[in-house]
Amino acid sequence: MKENTKPKKKIYEKLHMDKFNFWTIMSLVILILCLIFIVYPFLKLIVQSFQNPDTNAFTMSNYLKFFQKKYYQEALGHSLLISTVVTILATLLGVPLAYIGSRFNLYWKRLINVMVVLSMLSPPFIGAYAWITLLGRAGFITKLLSMIGIEMGEIYGFKGIVLVFTLKLYPMVYLYVSGALGSIDSSLEEASENLGISGIRRILKITFPVILPTILSSALMVFMTALADFGTPRLIGEGYSTLPVIIYKEFLNEVGTDTGFASALSVIIIIIALVVLFVQKRFVDRKSYNMTSLRPPAVIELTRGKKLLATAVVFFVSFLSVLPQITVTIQSFLKTNGPLFVAGFSLDSYRQVANKLGRSITNTFLYSFIALAIIVLLGLIGSYLIVRRKSFVSNLIDMLLMFPYVIPGAVLGICLTVAFNQGAIVLTGTMWAIIISFVIRKLPYTMRSSVGILYQIDNSVEEASISLGVPAMKTFFKTTVHLMLPGLMSGAVLSLISVMNTLSATLILYTGKTITISVAIFNCVNNDAYGQAAALSTILTLATVVCLLIFNKVSGGKSVV
Amino acid sequence: MSSQRVKIDGATKVYGDFKACDHISLDIKEGEFFTLLGPSGCGKTTLLRMIAGFNPIDEGKIYFNDKEINHIPADKRNIGMVFQNYAIFPHMTVQGNVEYGLKARKIKGKELTDRAMEAMKMMQIDNLKDRMPSQLSGGQQQRVALARAVVIHPDVLLMDEPLCNLDAKLRVTMRTSIKKIQKQLNITTIYVTHDQEEALSISDRIAIIHDGQVEQLGEPMEIYTKPANMFVANFIGTSCFLDGEASGGVVKILGVKELELNIDKEYKGKVKVSVRPEYVHLGAPKEGEIQGTITMSTFLGDFMNYEIQIDNGPLIEVNEYTDEMDISRKMNDRVSLELMSGRICVFDAETEKTIMRD
Numbered sequence: 052m053k054e055n056t057k058p059k060k061k062i063y064e065k066l067h068m069d070k071f072n073f074w075t076i077m078s079l080v081i082l083i084l085c086l087i088f089i090v091y092p093f094l095k096l097i098v099q100s101f102q103n104p105d106t107n108a109f110t111m112s113n114y115l116k117f118f119q120k121k122y123y124q125e126a127l128g129h130s131l132l133i134s135t136v137v138t139i140l141a142t143l144l145g146v147p148l149a150y151i152g153s154r155f156n157l158y159w160k161r162l163i164n165v166m167v168v169l170s171m172l173s174p175p176f177i178g179a180y181a182w183i184t185l186l187g188r189a190g191f192i193t194k195l196l197s198m199i200g201i202e203m204g205e206i207y208g209f210k211g212i213v214l215v216f217t218l219k220l221y222p223m224v225y226l227y228v229s230g231a232l233g234s235i236d237s238s239l240e241e242a243s244e245n246l247g248i249s250g251i252r253r254i255l256k257i258t259f260p261v262i263l264p265t266i267l268s269s270a271l272m273v274f275m276t277a278l279a280d281f282g283t284p285r286l287i288g289e290g291y292s293t294l295p296v297i298i299y300k301e302f303l304n305e306v307g308t309d310t311g312f313a314s315a316l317s318v319i320i321i322i323i324a325l326v327v328l329f330v331q332k333r334f335v336d337r338k339s340y341n342m343t344s345l346r347p348p349a350v351i352e353l354t355r356g357k358k359l360l361a362t363a364v365v366f367f368v369s370f371l372s373v374l375p376q377i378t379v380t381i382q383s384f385l386k387t388n389g390p391l392f393v394a395g396f397s398l399d400s401y402r403q404v405a406n407k408l409g410r411s412i413t414n415t416f417l418y419s420f421i422a423l424a425i426i427v428l429l430g431l432i433g434s435y436l437i438v439r440r441k442s443f444v445s446n447l448i449d450m451l452l453m454f455p456y457v458i459p460g461a462v463l464g465i466c467l468t469v470a471f472n473q474g475a476i477v478l479t480g481t482m483w484a485i486i487i488s489f490v491i492r493k494l495p496y497t498m499r500s501s502v503g504i505l506y507q508i509d510n511s512v513e514e515a516s517i518s519l520g521v522p523a524m525k526t527f528f529k530t531t532v533h534l535m536l537p538g539l540m541s542g543a544v545l546s547l548i549s550v551m552n553t554l555s556a557t558l559i560l561y562t563g564k565t566i567t568i569s570v571a572i573f574n575c576v577n578n579d580a581y582g583q584a585a586a587l588s589t590i591l592t593l594a595t596v597v598c599l600l601i602f603n604k605v606s607g608g609k610s611v612v
Numbered sequence: 613m614s615s616q617r618v619k620i621d622g623a624t625k626v627y628g629d630f631k632a633c634d635h636i637s638l639d640i641k642e643g644e645f646f647t648l649l650g651p652s653g654c655g656k657t658t659l660l661r662m663i664a665g666f667n668p669i670d671e672g673k674i675y676f677n678d679k680e681i682n683h684i685p686a687d688k689r690n691i692g693m694v695f696q697n698y699a700i701f702p703h704m705t706v707q708g709n710v711e712y713g714l715k716a717r718k719i720k721g722k723e724l725t726d727r728a729m730e731a732m733k734m735m736q737i738d739n740l741k742d743r744m745p746s747q748l749s750g751g752q753q754q755r756v757a758l759a760r761a762v763v764i765h766p767d768v769l770l771m772d773e774p775l776c777n778l779d780a781k782l783r784v785t786m787r788t789s790i791k792k793i794q795k796q797l798n799i800t801t802i803y804v805t806h807d808q809e810e811a812l813s814i815s816d817r818i819a820i821i822h823d824g825q826v827e828q829l830g831e832p833m834e835i836y837t838k839p840a841n842m843f844v845a846n847f848i849g850t851s852c853f854l855d856g857e858a859s860g861g862v863v864k865i866l867g868v869k870e871l872e873l874n875i876d877k878e879y880k881g882k883v884k885v886s887v888r889p890e891y892v893h894l895g896a897p898k899e900g901e902i903q904g905t906i907t908m909s910t911f912l913g914d915f916m917n918y919e920i921q922i923d924n925g926p927l928i929e930v931n932e933y934t935d936e937m938d939i940s941r942k943m944n945d946r947v948s949l950e951l952m953s954g955r956i957c958v959f960d961a962e963t964e965k966t967i968m969r970d
Contacts, residue, residue, distance in 0.1 A: 511699035514666055515757075517686045518693040519713030519764060526687075533703050 073524050078436050078444045081429065085451040088487055092470035093454075096462075099469055100314035113315035123297065127319070130294040133209070133284070134277040137216040141273045144217065145224025146266060148365050150254075152225070153232045155353050157362040163369050165599075170372035171222035172545075172595050174552045174569050176282025177588050178215045180576045181375030182206065183287055184382065211287035216277050218372040223276075224269045231265035232258070237348040271331045275324060279459030281555040282573060294320050295461050295555065302465050302559065310469065317462040324457035376592050382585035390579035400582035404590075408583065410564075411571040412590060418482060418567065419551045422489035426497050427543050429490070431535060434501035435527070439510065449498075456495040463488055464559030480562045488556040493546040497539075504538040505531070537605065544602040548595050615642045615800045616767040618663065622672030625658050625824075632658040634824035635672065640817075643798040645791065649811040650821035651847065656804045657772055659821070663802060664770050665689050676767055687716075692761030692799075694771040698753045700745040706732070706756050707741040713764040731763035734793060751782045758790070762797060769794070769801040775810065787814050808848045812836060820844050839957060842884060842964040851886040852928040854902075856958070858883045858967070863958060866925045869902050871953050875967045882961035885951075889917065889931040893950040894941070901948035904928070906941055920947065 103110045117123045152163065170178075185192045186206040193203045206214070235258065243249070243257045281295035288296065294316060302313035353361060383400050385392040433452060436445040455463065467488055471478035478484040508531060516526040554569040561570050568591050575584035618640040625633040632655045640646045648656040661667040663674055665686030673680050681689055701709050710728045719727065732738040735755040745753060754774060761769060774790070775783045791814050794801050805811050811818050812832040820827040820835065820843075828840040839845035842853065856865040861877040864870045865885055875883075897903050907927070908919035915933045918941065922928055930949065932941075941947065960967050 509697055509699060511695040511697060512701060514664070514686070515693065515695060515699040515760075516701070516712070517666075518664055518689070518691050518770075519760070520687050520690070520716040521712075522685070522687045530701060530703075 074436065074440050077432050078440065078442070078448060081433055081436065081448050082444055082451075084429075085448060087476070088467075088491060089451055089454060092466035093458075095470045096314050096317055096466045099311055100318045102311050104309065104311045110311075113311045116312055117315060117319065122292075123316070126292045126294050126297045127323075129209075129284075129291060130278055130320070131323070133212055133216065133293060134274050136213055137220060137277040138270050138274045140213065140217045141221040142224050142266060142270050144368065145221040145269070146228050148221070148368060149225045149228035149232060150258075151361050152365055153229045154348065154351055155361050156350050156358065157365060158358065159362065159366065163365055166369040166373040167222045167225055168599065169376060169592070169595065170219060170369070171226065172548045172552060172599075173219075173376055173588075173592060174282065174554050174572075175215060175219045175276075175280050176286055176554060176569075176573060176576075177379060177591075178219050178375040179211070179283040179287040180572075180581075180584065181378045182211065182215055184581065185374070185378060186211075207287055207289040208291040209288075212284050212291065212293075215283050215287060216280070219283075220273045220276055221368075222372060223272050224266065227265050227269040227272075228262060231262040232348070235261055235348055240348060267331060267334060271327070274327060275457070278320070278324060278327075279461075279555070281459070281461045281558070286576060295459055298459075298465070299461050299555075299559070302461075302468075310465075313465060314469070317459075317465055320459055320462060321457055324459070328457055376588075379585040379588040380592065382581065383589040385582065385585075387582035390581055392581065400586035403580075404583050404586045408566070408568075408571045408575075408587065411566045411568050411587070414482070414565060415551055415568040415591075416594075418486050418489060418565075419547055422486045422493070422550050423543055423547045425486070425490050426493055426546055427539060429494060430497040430501040430539060430543075431532065433494075433498055434505050434535075435531065437498075437502055438505040439513075452498050453495050455491045458491075460488075460492065460553065460555030460557075461559060463491060464556040467556075468559060479560070480565070482565050484560045485557055485565055485567065488560055489550040489553065492553060492556065493550055496549075497542055497546055500542040501535060501539050504535050508534050541602055541605045544598050544605060548598045551594060551598075552591065615798055616676045617642050618646075618768055618800060618802065619675040620659070620663070620672070621675070623659060623662055623669055623674060624671035625655070625662060625667060626670050631655075631824045633662070636821075636824070636826055637672075638819055638826065638829070640800060640802065643800055645794050645801045645803065645814060645816045647803045647805060647811045647815035647818045648821055649805055649808060649818050649847075650827075652806055654821045655824040656806075656821045660770055660772055660802060660804045663768070664691055664693055690764070690767045692764060692766030692769045694754075694757045694761050694769070694774045696773040696776060698750075698757040698777075700748075700753050700756055700760075702745050704745075705741065706737060706743050706745070706748070709745070709756055710741075710759050710763050713760060717764065727763055731759040734762075734796075735759040735789075750778055751786060754778065754786060758793070762793070762799065766799065769799050771801065771803045773805055774803075776805070776807070783810070790814065812848070820847065822847075837955070838966070838968065839886070840966055842886065842959050845886040845957060845959070849888055850929055851888055852926060853884045853886055853959075854922070854925060854928075855961070856883045856885045857881070858958065865951070866902060866922065869900065869951075871951065873953055873956070873958055874969050875958050876969060879960070879967050883967065884959045884961050884964070886957045886959065887928065887951055888955070889929040891952045891955040892928075892930045893952070894918070894930060894932060894947045895950060896948065897946040898948045901950065903946065903948045906943055906945045906947060909941060909943065916941070920949070922949070 100113050101109055101111070103112070151157070152160070157163065183206070184190055186203060187193065190206070196203055204210075239261065240253060240257055243253045248256055279295060281299055284291065284293040285296050285299070298313050298316045298320070301309045301316065382392060384396045384398070385400075386395045386397045387393065387400060433448060437449045458466070467484055468479055471484065478487065512530050512534070513523075513526050516530050517523055521529060552569060554573060557567050557570050558573060561567065568587050572584045572587045572591070575581070575587065618638075620636055620638040620640075622635045622637055623633055624631065624635050634655075636655075636659055638646075648659060650656045658667055662669050665681075665684065669682050673682055675681065676689075701712065704712065707728055710731055711724055714724050714727060729738060732741055735758055737752060737755045737759060740748065740752060745756070748756065757774070771790075775786055778786060787810060803811075803814065812835075815832055817829065817831055818835055819829045822843055828835055828844045830838075835844065836848055839848060839851075845851040854865050856863045857867075858875060859880045861875060862870055862872050863875065863883060863885060895901070902922060902925070904920040904922040904925070906918050907921050910917040913934075915931045918930045918932065920928050920930055928949070958967055959965060
């Protein structure tokens, strides 16, 4: 509630804040953290993009270089083309599948959902490398087909990237749209049929427009992920470079690092992401419907034949998307000879991994859990400030915490490196750099979900507690924290899975000591150690599955959406 | 139980340019059931929340007995509050909810369980003590909320539209039990509602709040029969207004009918005459009386409700008890309207204030 401002305004009154209490202190602490770890690195990035790396003098040359060389503009074109095509394909795939999956009684619904979720949560580059081992030059399927005389086209480049992204990203659309379809009040559709519009026309006139905002926001997530991802185009793109690949190359060029140019490219990609976000926001905000489903739509019983057909379609697509995981899991148990898989099974890959890369496994879990603890704590306090202690500062925090949503992982890595490799806070090379990148990447999502949870909890529960004699601070922990925790924890498990699987920022921030599983997998793939990559991927997948099981427990058997 | 007098002295709350409460002063007696009644957005809830300590007081003072409470934080005011949506703690059992405030007061052991049990018995929820709130009906949740508020022996009990989420029948039952318990505990109670019928039935005294100000303060009967102004006449019950001219204690209504009324004899000029549906006798059309045509009739069980278009006047509602009816009236019937001169009220057409004499 906005506090009134009377004649003599104190500073906190001007900012619409309460007097100094726990929450004012907390909002200042979080604001300062935002300034240090989000604003400062980003400003530093902008400054660097206008600097000559050697002399530190002001220059426009970094941007001019981008606009002068066709190669870079091509990369931008590639990025936009791929993101657009993938967004369209993922939506075209995800929406109908979601409709079939949520409205009809398919066989093996649970299995299908598990496959969809699993494919969404694994890092995209594992998909890229698995598809290379299947459809690449020396790929399993390629060889199989050429034996019977069919020559496959090239999987590399544009086609490969689109294939991997589409299969990896349509699950986002599928899951969100399934959720929206399940919360449409069935009377809406019944009203339409009652008025004489049914079947496909009803879907187009009622169902589709109502879930359109959800489709658009999931499409935005697909676009952002495709735009920001670095691992996939790096592995399967070969000559087909996208912006993140170039940024990464320029920043970590072994021949000579061009920090200034990498910064300029980073700023360009952030601007693109911001523009897309604003366009989408305008579109969605204008057409969003609040739906409280009194009676969710009934699941339609199909006849046996139709049911088999529908199941086959959905199952086929979800199986394709989880095929990379299945492939690497099988490969991890194969005997290897150098980069090649040979006949026969063994646990050699796991043995090699345990010897050489055991650290990456412990690191991953250690960093992820520390990051998770910070995320939950900040999510709890931050969302409370944003929802219940509205003030100038809390609005600012809200904006600042959402900003990382548009920063691609590789760019975040660069931001943190340039900001903290010297000066008062030196983090480069430490585990904290990686943990902070985890926190910054995931906090926007946790923030959104905990703000949502908090809006569901009526403020009068806290007031009741206060009026019964429990002071405000203690009330917060005895009521609100209690009520938020289940929702927050189930969101946190998803964040945990996601940080465990994250690659791009870590790839820039890691050192030999702070290597994580994703980075180790990426390095193994780069060094053609496919067996070890497969073993590590399998471990990562297993950890993901375990977390999912925990999630199902925590969220009380609710499905992952 | 230490019931307290509540004195509100010029309480003001401003949001930007909007005065939610504008220098409200009230004196609420010990053990009184006092209702703040008004349309939504009138400032009644804002005032209640100022008393509870959830809204800071911008100007003015609030006292419990003689102690100013402006700067006492909400958790130290020893207030029992019942919320519109009950605000039951969803993660605690019924007993856990009732014991919550006692535990905050460091009450332990036998006294804790005894007092909680006593409160639950009084609200007839002792058989539900181990249930979770999600297993309770709306009425049961309301009882838990009330038990939880009174178990701490509050100095003042505040209730914010506690019945508005219940169905009509339950609302009537609950309002009777609230009144009984309030009298039994003799606890000063401030009750907020927008439902005038509820306010009339439950309160010792009512303050009608409108646009952040007190329009009228009085006992239910007084407010109903002697509204201080046209707003109150219109808000409490149903009133229709007829134009008239007053002079020397006589009012000429609609230029047709002259009535000698108990008004200020000095007053001369335009007036509004408020007529409640039950303050009219209908008769056969007669010259020199107010006449009209029935445009709608509604059967409401014990009485008929007619909508009558008065000749050269407004549409007016009239009730006629079914047992008094000698003729059944039909649409388009012509009738004359005889106003009960002892009951109708007269207001200055300009200021809209009453010109009735006591």
